[in-house]
């Protein structure tokens with residue numbers, strides 16, 4: 001990947017003259033079955049530009065209560081688009097058409113304008129869980145009945161593609177805007193691509209310029225993303241196998257609770273209700289004592305992610321580390 005980046009043909013990205021960026025956006029538009037696409041520095045910018053394109057101030061978008069823009073985008077939906085979030089209750093990141101319909105309620109002068117329905121694929125904090133095509137279709141039907149747009153935060157869409165064996169375009173066809181991230185499991189250093197209709201992507205370009213997301217010789221980073229599409233998609237299956245092995249190993253340790261049904265891709269969420277220092281103390285001890293890096297999405301949950309730098313023997317080492325912490329000799 002580094003070599004491909006070093007050798008990339010480049011040009012002025014913001015003038016549309018970078019051949020490597022152009023190749024990347026065409027490739028992603030085709031992968032997702034969309035008319036057009038734009039290269040952005042991050043997935044966060046894809047989400048926030050999409051909100052700005054779809055919503056006017058005071059409009060409401062509907063998403064899972066654990067969705068990325070509600071927790072990790074520094075309040076940007078309110079700060080940039082001025083959109084309101086309606087957080088829906090969800091099971092493993094997936095809400096139902098009934099939940100959505102109930103939240104929308106009846107049209108009224110008092111209510112905020114329902115504008116956008118948001119799907120996170122895979123659902124990160126719920127554990128890398130997948131929306132099925134049928135689940136997407138059923139919420140999109142409600143969205144369309146209410147003349148709402150559909151947006152997919154597809155940071156890990158390709159994990160769902162590999163896990164479920166469905167082409168990306170089969171998921172994407174229910175959406176107006178969809179993006180994929182290159183800096184997650186695909187293993188590139190920077191970048192995400194947002195796709196949609198010509199018209200929406202033209203509007204997204206205005207926001208890209210406005211937010212300072214337009215670049216110059218961005219082919220250097222786009223080459224990493226193209227390389228990832230060629231080499232790092234199929235292998236996501238190895239990450240999923242490693243996550244499963246990790247989850248099954250951890251589930252056998254007394255004091256560790258895991259819902260194995262939620263382990264569908266490359267994320268494992270474990271609860272350690274009895275650990276005295278809470279999840280934050282636990283991940284500190286894991287890192288300090290064993291060099292195993294995990295995160296703590298809440299006071300009781302520890303989150304592990306498998307990726308292309310994690311081997312099967314790393315997984316064994318992580319299981320051993322958790323065992324040592326939970327069962328002191």
Ligand SMILES: *Cc1c(COP(=O)(O)O)cnc(C)c1O
Pocket residue numbers: 041042043044045047068120122123124153155156181183184191192
């Ligand atoms: C990582 C992530 C993002 C943000 O992507 P960046 O490229 O890190 O800005 C958005 N949504 C989800 C679900 C993510 O996991």
